[in-house]
Amino acid sequence: MSRVTPYIHRDSPVHALNPLTKGVFFCCIVTIAFAAPSVGVVLSLLGAVAIAAVVAKVARNLAALVLKSAFLIVFLIFVVQGLFYPGSKAALWTIGPVTVWREGLRFATFTSARLITIIAATVLFILTTRAEDLVSEMMAHGLSRKLGYVVLMTMQIVPQMQARAAAILDAQRSRGLETEGSLIKRFRAYVPIVGPLVVGSIISLETRSLAIEARGFSSPTRRVRVEEIRDSRGERVSRWAIAVLTASFVVWRFASWISSLIH
Amino acid sequence: MAQTAQPRVVKSGIGTMAWLLVPVAVGINLVGNFIAVSLKLPVFLDSIGTVTAATLAGPWIGALVGLLTNLIAGLLITPTWLWYAVVNVVFGIVAGFLARKGWYSTIPKTIVCGLILAVIGMIVSAPITAYVYGGVTGAGEDFIRAYLYATGKTLIEGAITASAITEPIDKILSAIIAFLIVKGVPQRYRSQFK
Numbered sequence A: 001m002s003r004v005t006p007y008i009h010r011d012s013p014v015h016a017l018n019p020l021t022k023g024v025f026f027c028c029i030v031t032i033a034f035a036a037p038s039v040g041v042v043l044s045l046l047g048a049v050a051i052a053a054v055v056a057k058v059a060r061n062l063a064a065l066v067l068k069s070a071f072l073i074v075f076l077i078f079v080v081q082g083l084f085y086p087g088s089k090a091a092l093w094t095i096g097p098v099t100v101w102r103e104g105l106r107f108a109t110f111t112s113a114r115l116i117t118i119i120a121a122t123v124l125f126i127l128t129t130r131a132e133d134l135v136s137e138m139m140a141h142g143l144s145r146k147l148g149y150v151v152l153m154t155m156q157i158v159p160q161m162q163a164r165a166a167a168i169l170d171a172q173r174s175r176g177l178e179t180e181g182s183l184i185k186r187f188r189a190y191v192p193i194v195g196p197l198v199v200g201s202i203i204s205l206e207t208r209s210l211a212i213e214a215r216g217f218s219s220p221t222r223r224v225r226v227e228e229i230r231d232s233r234g235e236r237v238s239r240w241a242i243a244v245l246t247a248s249f250v251v252w253r254f255a256s257w258i259s260s261l262i263h
Numbered sequence B: 001m002a003q004t005a006q007p008r009v010v011k012s013g014i015g016t017m018a019w020l021l022v023p024v025a026v027g028i029n030l031v032g033n034f035i036a037v038s039l040k041l042p043v044f045l046d047s048i049g050t051v052t053a054a055t056l057a058g059p060w061i062g063a064l065v066g067l068l069t070n071l072i073a074g075l076l077i078t079p080t081w082l083w084y085a086v087v088n089v090v091f092g093i094v095a096g097f098l099a100r101k102g103w104y105s106t107i108p109k110t111i112v113c114g115l116i117l118a119v120i121g122m123i124v125s126a127p128i129t130a131y132v133y134g135g136v137t138g139a140g141e142d143f144i145r146a147y148l149y150a151t152g153k154t155l156i157e158g159a160i161t162a163s164a165i166t167e168p169i170d171k172i173l174s175a176i177i178a179f180l181i182v183k184g185v186p187q188r189y190r191s192q193f194k
Helices: A019-035 A039-055 A059-084 A102-128 A131-140 A145-174 A183-214 A233-262 B016-038 B048-057 B059-076 B085-100 B107-133 B141-150 B155-184 B187-193
Strands: A091-095 A098-101
Touching (some): A019 A039, A019 A131, A019 A233, A039 A059, A039 A102, A059 A102, A091 A102, A098 A102, A145 A183, A145 B016, B016 B048, B016 B059, B016 B155, B048 B085, B048 B155, B059 B085, B085 B107
Protein backbone atom coordinates (compact mmCIF):
# COMPACT_ATOMS: atom_id res chain seq x y z
CA MET A 1 0.00 0.00 0.00
CA SER A 2 1.57 3.24 -1.04
CA ARG A 3 1.79 5.82 1.70
CA VAL A 4 -0.24 8.93 1.43
CA THR A 5 1.29 10.92 4.24
CA PRO A 6 4.97 11.73 4.50
CA TYR A 7 5.13 9.92 7.83
CA ILE A 8 8.66 8.85 8.63
CA HIS A 9 9.16 6.22 11.25
CA ARG A 10 11.72 6.99 13.91
CA ASP A 11 12.36 5.73 17.36
CA SER A 12 11.76 8.86 19.36
CA PRO A 13 9.70 10.02 22.31
CA VAL A 14 7.76 12.34 20.03
CA HIS A 15 6.76 9.48 17.76
CA ALA A 16 5.69 7.43 20.75
CA LEU A 17 3.25 10.05 21.95
CA ASN A 18 -0.42 9.42 21.52
CA PRO A 19 -1.63 10.89 18.21
CA LEU A 20 -4.33 12.87 19.99
CA THR A 21 -1.72 14.56 22.15
CA LYS A 22 0.25 15.58 19.12
CA GLY A 23 -2.89 16.73 17.38
CA VAL A 24 -3.99 18.88 20.30
CA PHE A 25 -0.56 20.44 20.65
CA PHE A 26 -0.47 21.10 16.95
CA CYS A 27 -3.84 22.87 16.99
CA CYS A 28 -2.81 24.92 19.99
CA ILE A 29 0.47 26.01 18.43
CA VAL A 30 -1.32 27.12 15.29
CA THR A 31 -3.97 28.97 17.30
CA ILE A 32 -1.39 30.78 19.39
CA ALA A 33 0.57 31.65 16.27
CA PHE A 34 -2.50 33.22 14.75
CA ALA A 35 -3.32 35.18 17.89
CA ALA A 36 0.24 36.17 18.69
CA PRO A 37 0.84 39.85 19.35
CA SER A 38 4.44 40.02 18.28
CA VAL A 39 7.17 38.40 16.25
CA GLY A 40 8.89 37.34 19.48
CA VAL A 41 6.04 35.04 20.48
CA VAL A 42 5.91 33.56 17.02
CA LEU A 43 9.64 32.94 16.92
CA SER A 44 9.61 31.22 20.31
CA LEU A 45 6.89 28.92 19.00
CA LEU A 46 9.04 28.21 15.98
CA GLY A 47 11.93 27.49 18.31
CA ALA A 48 9.81 25.03 20.28
CA VAL A 49 8.82 23.25 17.08
CA ALA A 50 12.45 23.11 15.98
CA ILE A 51 13.52 21.59 19.28
CA ALA A 52 10.76 19.02 19.06
CA ALA A 53 11.89 18.20 15.54
CA VAL A 54 15.42 17.56 16.72
CA VAL A 55 14.15 15.34 19.53
CA ALA A 56 12.06 13.47 17.00
CA LYS A 57 15.08 13.04 14.75
CA VAL A 58 13.26 14.50 11.77
CA ALA A 59 14.89 17.91 11.79
CA ARG A 60 16.44 17.61 8.36
CA ASN A 61 13.25 16.34 6.73
CA LEU A 62 11.30 19.06 8.43
CA ALA A 63 13.62 21.77 7.22
CA ALA A 64 13.52 20.44 3.67
CA LEU A 65 9.73 20.26 3.56
CA VAL A 66 9.22 23.65 5.17
CA LEU A 67 11.63 25.24 2.74
CA LYS A 68 9.96 23.59 -0.19
CA SER A 69 6.51 24.80 0.85
CA ALA A 70 7.35 28.22 2.15
CA PHE A 71 10.22 29.59 0.12
CA LEU A 72 8.34 30.95 -2.86
CA ILE A 73 5.50 32.37 -0.78
CA VAL A 74 7.78 34.08 1.71
CA PHE A 75 9.74 35.60 -1.14
CA LEU A 76 6.55 36.87 -2.73
CA ILE A 77 5.25 38.20 0.57
CA PHE A 78 8.39 40.23 1.01
CA VAL A 79 8.25 41.53 -2.53
CA VAL A 80 4.57 42.42 -2.55
CA GLN A 81 4.35 43.79 0.97
CA GLY A 82 7.77 45.37 1.01
CA LEU A 83 7.01 47.33 -2.10
CA PHE A 84 3.31 47.87 -1.91
CA TYR A 85 2.16 47.75 1.71
CA PRO A 86 -0.72 50.20 2.00
CA GLY A 87 -0.15 53.10 4.37
CA SER A 88 3.63 52.99 4.27
CA LYS A 89 5.48 56.14 5.15
CA ALA A 90 9.08 55.29 6.02
CA ALA A 91 11.07 54.44 2.91
CA LEU A 92 14.19 52.39 3.35
CA TRP A 93 15.76 52.27 -0.08
CA THR A 94 14.80 53.52 -3.46
CA ILE A 95 16.12 51.87 -6.60
CA GLY A 96 14.84 53.72 -9.63
CA PRO A 97 11.05 53.62 -9.63
CA VAL A 98 10.92 50.99 -6.89
CA THR A 99 10.74 51.84 -3.19
CA VAL A 100 11.08 49.49 -0.24
CA TRP A 101 9.10 50.52 2.81
CA ARG A 102 9.92 49.82 6.43
CA GLU A 103 6.31 49.15 7.48
CA GLY A 104 6.00 46.77 4.59
CA LEU A 105 9.11 44.86 5.59
CA ARG A 106 8.00 44.69 9.18
CA PHE A 107 4.63 43.34 8.15
CA ALA A 108 6.25 40.91 5.77
CA THR A 109 8.57 39.65 8.50
CA PHE A 110 5.74 39.11 10.94
CA THR A 111 3.49 37.41 8.40
CA SER A 112 6.26 35.21 7.07
CA ALA A 113 7.41 34.18 10.53
CA ARG A 114 3.85 33.25 11.42
CA LEU A 115 3.39 31.34 8.19
CA ILE A 116 6.64 29.44 8.57
CA THR A 117 5.78 28.54 12.15
CA ILE A 118 2.40 27.18 11.13
CA ILE A 119 3.87 25.21 8.27
CA ALA A 120 6.63 23.85 10.49
CA ALA A 121 4.14 22.75 13.14
CA THR A 122 2.02 21.08 10.48
CA VAL A 123 4.98 19.28 8.95
CA LEU A 124 6.21 18.13 12.35
CA PHE A 125 2.80 16.71 13.15
CA ILE A 126 2.56 14.93 9.81
CA LEU A 127 6.06 13.52 9.98
CA THR A 128 5.60 12.03 13.43
CA THR A 129 2.03 10.78 13.31
CA ARG A 130 0.64 7.86 11.42
CA ALA A 131 -2.67 8.78 9.86
CA GLU A 132 -4.21 5.39 10.63
CA ASP A 133 -3.24 5.73 14.27
CA LEU A 134 -4.78 9.16 14.52
CA VAL A 135 -8.06 8.06 12.99
CA SER A 136 -8.05 4.89 15.11
CA GLU A 137 -7.58 6.93 18.28
CA MET A 138 -10.31 9.34 17.30
CA MET A 139 -12.66 6.45 16.66
CA ALA A 140 -11.84 5.04 20.08
CA HIS A 141 -12.68 8.41 21.59
CA GLY A 142 -16.03 8.63 19.94
CA LEU A 143 -15.57 9.51 16.29
CA SER A 144 -18.24 7.85 14.17
CA ARG A 145 -16.92 4.56 12.89
CA LYS A 146 -18.14 5.04 9.36
CA LEU A 147 -16.66 8.50 9.17
CA GLY A 148 -13.29 7.31 10.38
CA TYR A 149 -13.35 4.41 7.97
CA VAL A 150 -14.21 6.72 5.10
CA VAL A 151 -11.27 8.99 5.95
CA LEU A 152 -8.92 6.03 5.94
CA MET A 153 -10.36 4.79 2.66
CA THR A 154 -9.89 8.21 1.13
CA MET A 155 -6.24 8.16 2.06
CA GLN A 156 -5.86 4.81 0.35
CA ILE A 157 -7.81 5.63 -2.77
CA VAL A 158 -6.15 8.93 -3.57
CA PRO A 159 -2.70 7.54 -4.48
CA GLN A 160 -4.41 4.83 -6.52
CA MET A 161 -6.35 7.40 -8.48
CA GLN A 162 -3.30 9.54 -9.01
CA ALA A 163 -1.39 6.58 -10.39
CA ARG A 164 -4.28 5.83 -12.70
CA ALA A 165 -4.43 9.45 -13.80
CA ALA A 166 -0.75 9.39 -14.73
CA ALA A 167 -1.31 6.18 -16.67
CA ILE A 168 -4.29 7.66 -18.52
CA LEU A 169 -2.28 10.77 -19.28
CA ASP A 170 0.43 8.67 -20.89
CA ALA A 171 -2.03 6.47 -22.71
CA GLN A 172 -3.87 9.41 -24.24
CA ARG A 173 -0.61 11.09 -25.15
CA SER A 174 0.48 7.98 -27.02
CA ARG A 175 -2.81 8.11 -28.90
CA GLY A 176 -1.96 11.60 -30.09
CA LEU A 177 -3.55 13.82 -27.47
CA GLU A 178 -1.91 17.23 -27.49
CA THR A 179 -0.89 18.23 -24.00
CA GLU A 180 1.37 21.11 -24.86
CA GLY A 181 0.96 24.20 -26.92
CA SER A 182 -1.76 26.78 -26.97
CA LEU A 183 -4.11 27.29 -24.05
CA ILE A 184 -7.07 26.02 -26.05
CA LYS A 185 -5.27 22.80 -26.94
CA ARG A 186 -4.39 22.20 -23.34
CA PHE A 187 -7.91 22.89 -22.17
CA ARG A 188 -9.18 20.42 -24.76
CA ALA A 189 -6.86 17.79 -23.36
CA TYR A 190 -8.43 17.98 -19.93
CA VAL A 191 -11.64 16.04 -20.46
CA PRO A 192 -10.09 13.05 -22.30
CA ILE A 193 -7.83 12.57 -19.32
CA VAL A 194 -10.13 13.22 -16.41
CA GLY A 195 -13.19 11.70 -18.10
CA PRO A 196 -12.16 8.03 -18.18
CA LEU A 197 -10.84 8.28 -14.65
CA VAL A 198 -14.03 9.70 -13.23
CA VAL A 199 -16.32 7.34 -15.08
CA GLY A 200 -14.24 4.34 -14.06
CA SER A 201 -14.19 5.41 -10.43
CA ILE A 202 -17.91 5.96 -10.19
CA ILE A 203 -18.73 2.68 -11.85
CA SER A 204 -16.46 0.88 -9.42
CA LEU A 205 -18.40 2.40 -6.54
CA GLU A 206 -21.04 -0.26 -6.56
CA THR A 207 -18.48 -3.03 -6.41
CA ARG A 208 -16.63 -1.32 -3.59
CA SER A 209 -19.85 -0.83 -1.73
CA LEU A 210 -20.62 -4.53 -1.90
CA ALA A 211 -17.09 -5.33 -0.82
CA ILE A 212 -17.14 -3.28 2.34
CA GLU A 213 -20.66 -4.31 3.19
CA ALA A 214 -19.42 -7.87 3.06
CA ARG A 215 -16.77 -6.81 5.53
CA GLY A 216 -19.28 -5.47 7.98
CA PHE A 217 -19.28 -1.77 7.22
CA SER A 218 -22.86 -1.20 8.33
CA SER A 219 -22.84 -3.69 11.14
CA PRO A 220 -23.87 -2.14 14.44
CA THR A 221 -21.65 -4.50 16.42
CA ARG A 222 -19.01 -2.98 18.63
CA ARG A 223 -15.51 -3.13 17.15
CA VAL A 224 -12.32 -4.09 18.91
CA ARG A 225 -8.97 -2.84 17.71
CA VAL A 226 -6.14 -5.22 16.89
CA GLU A 227 -3.51 -2.75 18.03
CA GLU A 228 -4.15 -0.61 21.05
CA ILE A 229 -2.48 2.76 21.00
CA ARG A 230 -0.70 3.87 24.12
CA ASP A 231 -2.11 6.73 26.11
CA SER A 232 -1.15 7.84 29.56
CA ARG A 233 -2.58 9.94 32.34
CA GLY A 234 0.20 12.45 31.90
CA GLU A 235 -0.64 12.89 28.24
CA ARG A 236 -4.32 13.33 28.95
CA VAL A 237 -3.57 15.98 31.55
CA SER A 238 -1.17 17.79 29.24
CA ARG A 239 -3.77 17.82 26.49
CA TRP A 240 -6.30 19.52 28.69
CA ALA A 241 -3.71 21.85 30.15
CA ILE A 242 -2.49 23.17 26.86
CA ALA A 243 -6.01 23.46 25.51
CA VAL A 244 -7.03 25.58 28.49
CA LEU A 245 -3.88 27.69 28.23
CA THR A 246 -4.44 28.31 24.55
CA ALA A 247 -8.08 29.19 25.10
CA SER A 248 -7.14 31.67 27.82
CA PHE A 249 -4.49 33.17 25.58
CA VAL A 250 -6.98 33.68 22.80
CA VAL A 251 -9.53 35.20 25.15
CA TRP A 252 -6.89 37.55 26.56
CA ARG A 253 -5.80 38.61 23.07
CA PHE A 254 -9.38 39.12 22.01
CA ALA A 255 -10.07 41.22 25.08
CA SER A 256 -7.03 43.42 24.52
CA TRP A 257 -7.99 43.85 20.90
CA ILE A 258 -11.49 44.94 21.89
CA SER A 259 -10.17 47.35 24.50
CA SER A 260 -7.73 48.81 21.99
CA LEU A 261 -10.68 49.54 19.75
CA ILE A 262 -12.54 51.32 22.52
CA HIS A 263 -9.69 53.56 23.65
CA MET B 1 -46.23 -11.97 -2.05
CA ALA B 2 -48.72 -9.13 -2.24
CA GLN B 3 -47.21 -5.69 -2.46
CA THR B 4 -49.10 -2.51 -1.74
CA ALA B 5 -49.34 -0.01 -4.57
CA GLN B 6 -46.14 1.97 -4.01
CA PRO B 7 -42.97 0.23 -2.83
CA ARG B 8 -41.26 2.37 -0.23
CA VAL B 9 -37.54 2.48 0.32
CA VAL B 10 -36.95 2.68 4.03
CA LYS B 11 -33.51 3.91 4.90
CA SER B 12 -32.15 5.73 7.89
CA GLY B 13 -28.89 7.55 7.95
CA ILE B 14 -26.52 7.84 5.02
CA GLY B 15 -26.26 4.90 2.68
CA THR B 16 -23.04 3.01 2.08
CA MET B 17 -22.84 4.22 -1.49
CA ALA B 18 -23.06 7.79 -0.32
CA TRP B 19 -20.21 7.24 2.15
CA LEU B 20 -18.18 5.59 -0.57
CA LEU B 21 -18.73 8.49 -2.88
CA VAL B 22 -16.58 10.56 -0.53
CA PRO B 23 -13.19 8.95 -1.27
CA VAL B 24 -13.92 8.90 -4.98
CA ALA B 25 -15.03 12.52 -5.00
CA VAL B 26 -11.95 13.55 -3.04
CA GLY B 27 -9.92 11.66 -5.61
CA ILE B 28 -11.68 13.51 -8.41
CA ASN B 29 -10.91 16.82 -6.72
CA LEU B 30 -7.26 16.03 -6.27
CA VAL B 31 -6.72 14.39 -9.62
CA GLY B 32 -8.67 17.15 -11.34
CA ASN B 33 -6.29 19.61 -9.77
CA PHE B 34 -3.26 17.47 -10.54
CA ILE B 35 -4.13 17.25 -14.24
CA ALA B 36 -4.90 20.96 -14.41
CA VAL B 37 -1.50 21.67 -12.94
CA SER B 38 0.20 19.14 -15.24
CA LEU B 39 -1.39 20.80 -18.23
CA LYS B 40 -0.39 24.16 -16.79
CA LEU B 41 -3.90 25.51 -16.96
CA PRO B 42 -4.63 28.80 -15.20
CA VAL B 43 -7.45 27.32 -13.15
CA PHE B 44 -7.44 25.10 -10.05
CA LEU B 45 -10.30 22.75 -10.97
CA ASP B 46 -10.13 21.28 -7.49
CA SER B 47 -13.86 21.35 -6.70
CA ILE B 48 -15.29 19.15 -9.42
CA GLY B 49 -15.62 16.25 -7.03
CA THR B 50 -17.16 18.42 -4.34
CA VAL B 51 -19.87 19.67 -6.67
CA THR B 52 -20.45 16.20 -8.10
CA ALA B 53 -20.78 14.65 -4.66
CA ALA B 54 -23.04 17.45 -3.48
CA THR B 55 -25.29 17.01 -6.49
CA LEU B 56 -25.50 13.24 -6.14
CA ALA B 57 -25.69 12.86 -2.39
CA GLY B 58 -26.58 16.18 -0.82
CA PRO B 59 -24.90 19.15 0.87
CA TRP B 60 -23.41 17.37 3.88
CA ILE B 61 -21.62 14.72 1.88
CA GLY B 62 -20.44 17.52 -0.40
CA ALA B 63 -19.16 19.43 2.62
CA LEU B 64 -17.34 16.36 3.90
CA VAL B 65 -15.73 15.86 0.51
CA GLY B 66 -14.57 19.46 0.51
CA LEU B 67 -13.15 19.17 4.00
CA LEU B 68 -11.30 15.93 3.36
CA THR B 69 -9.96 17.14 0.03
CA ASN B 70 -8.22 20.09 1.60
CA LEU B 71 -7.01 18.11 4.60
CA ILE B 72 -5.43 15.43 2.47
CA ALA B 73 -4.08 17.86 -0.11
CA GLY B 74 -2.59 19.77 2.80
CA LEU B 75 -0.71 16.64 3.79
CA LEU B 76 0.22 15.56 0.30
CA ILE B 77 1.02 18.76 -1.50
CA THR B 78 1.53 21.80 0.71
CA PRO B 79 -0.08 22.93 3.97
CA THR B 80 -1.49 25.88 2.04
CA TRP B 81 -4.56 23.82 1.29
CA LEU B 82 -5.42 23.34 4.94
CA TRP B 83 -6.80 26.68 5.86
CA TYR B 84 -8.81 26.95 2.68
CA ALA B 85 -10.73 23.86 3.73
CA VAL B 86 -13.56 26.09 4.90
CA VAL B 87 -14.00 27.36 1.36
CA ASN B 88 -14.33 23.89 -0.11
CA VAL B 89 -16.77 22.93 2.63
CA VAL B 90 -18.93 25.93 1.81
CA PHE B 91 -18.86 24.94 -1.86
CA GLY B 92 -20.17 21.51 -0.92
CA ILE B 93 -22.99 22.94 1.14
CA VAL B 94 -24.04 25.57 -1.39
CA ALA B 95 -23.81 23.21 -4.36
CA GLY B 96 -25.80 20.61 -2.45
CA PHE B 97 -28.63 22.99 -1.67
CA LEU B 98 -28.64 24.35 -5.20
CA ALA B 99 -28.85 20.81 -6.50
CA ARG B 100 -31.76 20.04 -4.20
CA LYS B 101 -33.64 23.02 -5.58
CA GLY B 102 -33.10 21.62 -9.05
CA TRP B 103 -30.56 24.15 -10.22
CA TYR B 104 -28.41 21.59 -11.97
CA SER B 105 -30.92 20.53 -14.58
CA THR B 106 -29.69 22.43 -17.63
CA ILE B 107 -26.44 23.91 -18.86
CA PRO B 108 -27.45 27.57 -18.53
CA LYS B 109 -28.62 26.98 -14.95
CA THR B 110 -25.36 25.19 -14.24
CA ILE B 111 -23.41 28.20 -15.44
CA VAL B 112 -25.36 30.35 -13.03
CA CYS B 113 -24.54 27.92 -10.25
CA GLY B 114 -20.89 28.21 -11.21
CA LEU B 115 -21.12 31.95 -10.87
CA ILE B 116 -22.81 31.68 -7.48
CA LEU B 117 -20.09 29.35 -6.28
CA ALA B 118 -17.42 31.70 -7.62
CA VAL B 119 -18.83 34.68 -5.78
CA ILE B 120 -19.17 32.76 -2.55
CA GLY B 121 -15.70 31.36 -3.01
CA MET B 122 -14.21 34.81 -3.35
CA ILE B 123 -16.04 36.12 -0.31
CA VAL B 124 -14.98 33.24 1.90
CA SER B 125 -11.39 32.94 0.74
CA ALA B 126 -10.44 36.61 0.59
CA PRO B 127 -10.27 37.11 4.37
CA ILE B 128 -8.24 33.93 4.71
CA THR B 129 -5.76 35.08 2.08
CA ALA B 130 -5.54 38.53 3.55
CA TYR B 131 -5.06 37.32 7.10
CA VAL B 132 -2.81 34.31 6.70
CA TYR B 133 -0.59 35.59 3.95
CA GLY B 134 -1.04 39.27 4.08
CA GLY B 135 -2.63 38.81 0.67
CA VAL B 136 -0.18 36.66 -1.28
CA THR B 137 -0.86 33.11 -2.46
CA GLY B 138 1.90 32.41 -4.94
CA ALA B 139 -0.54 32.07 -7.82
CA GLY B 140 -0.67 34.26 -10.89
CA GLU B 141 -3.24 36.54 -9.28
CA ASP B 142 -0.53 37.97 -7.06
CA PHE B 143 0.62 40.24 -9.82
CA ILE B 144 -2.87 41.59 -10.16
CA ARG B 145 -2.93 42.10 -6.44
CA ALA B 146 0.39 43.89 -6.41
CA TYR B 147 -0.90 46.26 -9.02
CA LEU B 148 -4.00 46.94 -6.96
CA TYR B 149 -1.98 47.67 -3.81
CA ALA B 150 0.20 50.03 -5.78
CA THR B 151 -2.90 51.93 -6.77
CA GLY B 152 -4.00 52.27 -3.18
CA LYS B 153 -6.46 49.52 -2.24
CA THR B 154 -6.52 47.78 1.10
CA LEU B 155 -5.46 44.19 1.60
CA ILE B 156 -8.94 42.75 1.53
CA GLU B 157 -10.00 44.69 -1.53
CA GLY B 158 -6.88 43.54 -3.32
CA ALA B 159 -7.47 39.95 -2.43
CA ILE B 160 -11.08 40.03 -3.58
CA THR B 161 -10.50 41.78 -6.87
CA ALA B 162 -7.65 39.52 -7.92
CA SER B 163 -9.60 36.35 -7.53
CA ALA B 164 -12.54 37.98 -9.30
CA ILE B 165 -10.88 37.06 -12.54
CA THR B 166 -9.78 33.48 -11.98
CA GLU B 167 -12.58 32.21 -9.73
CA PRO B 168 -15.56 32.51 -12.09
CA ILE B 169 -13.78 30.68 -14.88
CA ASP B 170 -12.70 27.98 -12.47
CA LYS B 171 -16.08 27.49 -10.86
CA ILE B 172 -18.13 27.62 -14.05
CA LEU B 173 -15.89 25.02 -15.63
CA SER B 174 -16.09 22.88 -12.50
CA ALA B 175 -19.85 23.18 -12.41
CA ILE B 176 -20.18 22.19 -16.05
CA ILE B 177 -17.86 19.24 -15.72
CA ALA B 178 -19.70 18.11 -12.60
CA PHE B 179 -22.96 18.46 -14.48
CA LEU B 180 -21.63 16.29 -17.31
CA ILE B 181 -20.43 13.68 -14.86
CA VAL B 182 -23.77 13.53 -13.06
CA LYS B 183 -25.55 13.29 -16.40
CA GLY B 184 -23.32 10.38 -17.26
CA VAL B 185 -24.20 8.41 -14.16
CA PRO B 186 -26.97 5.96 -15.06
CA GLN B 187 -30.27 6.58 -13.32
CA ARG B 188 -30.19 3.30 -11.49
CA TYR B 189 -26.97 4.26 -9.78
CA ARG B 190 -28.11 7.75 -8.98
CA SER B 191 -30.91 6.81 -6.67
CA GLN B 192 -28.59 4.85 -4.44
CA PHE B 193 -26.81 7.93 -3.25
CA LYS B 194 -29.56 9.80 -1.47
